[in-house]
Amino acid sequence: MNYRHSYHAGNFADVFxxxxxxxxxxxxxxxxxxxxxxxTHAGPGLIDLAGDEASRTxxxxxGIGRLTQADLDARLQDxxxxxxxxxxxxxxxxxxxxxxxxxxxxxxxLRPQDRLTLCELHPEDARRLERNIGRDNRVRLLQENGxxxxxxxLPPPERRGLVLIDPPFESRDEFEAMEQALxxxxxxxxxxxxxxxxxxxxxxxxxxxxxxxxARNIPRILRLEIAVDMIRTDGPLAxxxxxxxxxxYLLAEAARDLLPFLARVLARGPGGSFLVSEVxxxxxx
Numbered sequence: 001m002n003y004r005h006s007y008h009a010g011n012f013a014d015v016f017x018x019x020x021x022x023x024x025x026x027x028x029x030x031x032x033x034x035x036x037x038x039x040t041h042a043g044p045g046l047i048d049l050a051g052d053e054a055s056r057t058x059x060x061x062x063g064i065g066r067l068t069q070a071d072l073d074a075r076l077q078d079x080x081x082x083x084x085x086x087x088x089x090x091x092x093x094x095x096x097x098x099x100x101x102x103x104x105x106x107x108x109x110l111r112p113q114d115r116l117t118l119c120e121l122h123p124e125d126a127r128r129l130e131r132n133i134g135r136d137n138r139v140r141l142l143q144e145n146g147x148x149x150x151x152x153x154l155p156p157p158e159r160r161g162l163v164l165i166d167p168p169f170e171s172r173d174e175f176e177a178m179e180q181a182l183x184x185x186x187x188x189x190x191x192x193x194x195x196x197x198x199x200x201x202x203x204x205x206x207x208x209x210x211x212x213x214x215a216r217n218i219p220r221i222l223r224l225e226i227a228v229d230m231i232r233t234d235g236p237l238a239x240x241x242x243x244x245x246x247x248x249y250l251l252a253e254a255a256r257d258l259l260p261f262l263a264r265v266l267a268r269g270p271g272g273s274f275l276v277s278e279v280x281x282x283x284x285x
Contacts, residue, residue, distance in 0.1 A: 009047035010060030010099040012228050012266040013240040015067055015083075017166070017197050018105055019258065020224065020242055020251075022082035024162055024193060025109050027248035034113030036161035037106045038153055040146025040181070041168065042118040044128035045104040049097050062228070062268055064099065070265045079258045085109060102164055104132055107139065114138065117153055119146035147181045155189040162193040169199055175209040183216055186245060193246045200231060200239035213243065214279050221279035222247040224255050226263045230271035238271060243279065252276055 008014065028035045047053070049060045068090065072080065084090040086105035088098075100108060103118045110116060116139045120126040126143040133139050142149050150163065165181060167174055178196050185194065200206050213221060227239035244251065259274035266272070 007053050007057050008059050008237075009054050009101065010049055010064035010097070011057075011237075012059075012063045012226070012262075013197075013199065013237060014060075014099070014101075015063045015266065016226050016240055016259075016262055017242060018086065018102060019080060019083040019262070020244075020255065021102060021162075021164060021195065022086045022105060022109060023079065023251065023254055023258075024195065024244075024248055025086075025106060026082040027251065028160065028162065028193075029109075029111060029114075031160070032113075033160065034111070034115065034158050036115050036117065036156035036158045037110060038117045038119075038150065038156070038161065038163045039103050039106070039166070040119050040150055040164065041166045042103040042120040042125075042129055042146075043101045043166075044120075044125045045101050045107075045118075045132035046128075047099045047101060049099055054099075060097075060099065062266060064097070066265055067262075070261075075257055076261055079254055082109060102166060103129060107133060107136065110138065112138070115156075115158065116140070117142065117156075119144050119149045121145050147177060150181060150185050151188075154185055154192070156192075159191070162195065164195050164197070166197040174198075175205055179209065179212055179216075182213075182245065183218075186218055191246065193244065193248065196243040196245075198241050198243070199237050200225065200227070200241060201237065202233055203231065206241065210243070210279055218245055220246050222252055222255075223275065223277045223279050224259065225275040226259055226266070227271050227273045228263065228266045229269040238268070241275075252278075 086109045087100050119142045120129050222244045225241035229238035231239050255276045263272045263274040
């Protein structure tokens with residue numbers, strides 16, 4: 001599949017991914033010292049939901065469009081507050097909303113002492129990202145392959161931080177590439193937080209990916225998923241997930257409250273469901 005950010009901005013997968021990303025950044029901010037956020041496949045940063053690319057699919061209507069109309073209890077308001085802050089506020093009129101992708105969402109949330117490194121290889125998206133980020137001495141932009149760039153970026157000087165690996169899944173071996181990038185990065189920076197996003201088009205490749213990660217002897221891995229419809233190989237994307245290494249304290253608890261709500265509110269059919277699970281495997285004696 002091809003998952004260029006602009007065409008799918010604000011859809012159910014973005015809501016899921018960005019709400020959890022915002023929570024993790026919020027947790028990192030609870031300590032005074034600065035941290036580093038690294039985005040390996042940043043995209044253009046800001047996407048006009050009324051623009052040509054997002055309008056071709058209209059996927060945001062079943063994502064951020066639904067969320068803006070949902071009733072939130074006090075717990076959900078707290079859990080979604082960082083996400084809405086990263087978007088620049090809860091949109092009142094989603095039809096003319098400029099959606100903040102992961103780099104601009106992080107830029108909106110990070111403090112003066114925090115730093116961002118954003119990688120985007122696609123020339124057009126890299127130019128748009130540079131314009132959308134603007135002048136910000138906290139941010140370093142790299143027009144490079146994110147997997148290759150990551151090797152030279154770790155460990156960061158701040159020693160705390162989060163790496164988002166969010167590729168477009170244009171390659172058939174993307175799961176293998178993500179796995180290798182994670183293992184290489186984790187060996188260099190075992191205390192960092194890593195969030196790996198993936199679409200679920202077929203059950204078997206995801207299951208094999210999780211099994212391989214479980215065998216890698218990485219101690220703390222959390223698997224989060226939601227489905228908004230039945231998964232069909234030849235149908236539109238209906239399920240998505242994040243694998244998180246070194247998840248922040250309380251993230252699993254927050255996900256158990258947030259994901260059932262998202263699966264219900266964003267459901268397009270009877271297949272709405274969620275998963276919160278630790279990834280475990282055989283550990284050598």
